[in-house]
Amino acid sequence: MLTLDYRQFQCPYPVVETRKQILANPGRSILVQVGDPAACENVSRLAKSQGYSVEQQTIEDGFALSLVPNTGDRPETESGTAGYGSTVVFCKSERMGEGDEELGRILLKNFFMTLTELEQLPETILFVNSGVKLVCCDSEALEVLAKLACRGVDIAACGLCLDFYHLKDKVQVGRVTNMLEIAESQLKAGRIISP
Numbered sequence: 001m002l003t004l005d006y007r008q009f010q011c012p013y014p015v016v017e018t019r020k021q022i023l024a025n026p027g028r029s030i031l032v033q034v035g036d037p038a039a040c041e042n043v044s045r046l047a048k049s050q051g052y053s054v055e056q057q058t059i060e061d062g063f064a065l066s067l068v069p070n071t072g073d074r075p076e077t078e079s080g081t082a083g084y085g086s087t088v089v090f091c092k093s094e095r096m097g098e099g100d101e102e103l104g105r106i107l108l109k110n111f112f113m114t115l116t117e118l119e120q121l122p123e124t125i126l127f128v129n130s131g132v133k134l135v136c137c138d139s140e141a142l143e144v145l146a147k148l149a150c151r152g153v154d155i156a157a158c159g160l161c162l163d164f165y166h167l168k169d170k171v172q173v174g175r176v177t178n179m180l181e182i183a184e185s186q187l188k189a190g191r192i193i194s195p
Contacts, residue, residue: 002028007035007062012150014039015046016175018067019152022050027069035062038150046152049123086123088189089115091131096195105140111195112144121148122193126182127157127174136162136170145173158182 002025006014014034021030030052034040040063044054047067055066095104096111115121125148127135134141135157149155155174162168162176186192 001031001066003031003033005033006039007033009039010036011039011042012146012173015042015150015152018043019046019050019154022047022052022067029069030067032065032067033059033062034065037063039063040065042151049121049152086185086189087120087191087193088185089122089125090186090192090194091125091127091134092129092194094130094133108134108195109141109144112141112148115153116144116147116151121151121153124154124156124185125174126177126185127155128161128182129158130161130165132157132161132165132167135172135174136167137172138170139172142172149173156181156185 002021004018004021006017009017014032018030018032032043032047034043040056043065044056047054047065051070052067053070055068057064057066091108093104094108095101096107097104125145133139135145135155139145145155156177157171157174159168159176159178162171168176
């Protein structure tokens with residue numbers, strides 16, 4: 001069993017790193033150690049969304065979560081029905097809709113805030129073109145995007161777009177991705193939402 005000790009890290013780090021290990025080690029059981037109840041809940045939610053059963057134990061300085069892959073072909077959603085592909089949010093601008101730019105920025109931030117209130121979250125939020133500005137310093141959406149990352153949502157910004165806007169060293173939440181991964185994520189998605 002792969003053992004991951006994230007007790008000294010705060011959210012979203014344990015969730016982001018656990019997700020990476022789940023993707024890198026498909027079908028392998030994983031023991032994740034976390035230091036606080038929020039990380040425990042968020043890693044459990046992530047694992048269940050990826051098709052793992054979770055057993056929790058209290059240990060010194062935190063919690064131990066045994067993640068065991070389910071034997072079914074598809075992950076179980078929280079409602080107990082099989083999922084038929086992930087939901088991907090494709091964010092191609094720093095604002096929502098056409099018209100007034102300030103209103104568009106407010107609407108998009110409210111969209112992300114609303115996502116944090118939902119039980120079923122997208123698996124991935126992809127940021128391209130000027131949308132990459134939302135994951136960088138000075139973005140009003142950073143706090144809400146960090147909350148989504150903490151709940152297991154993969155926040156991924158296009159590296160070419162970050163380079164174009166000279167923002168690659170200013171990313172504050174999520175990770176840098178590439179066009180191949182962006183295309184693959186969309187092709188595998190059961191649903192793509194473009195706010």
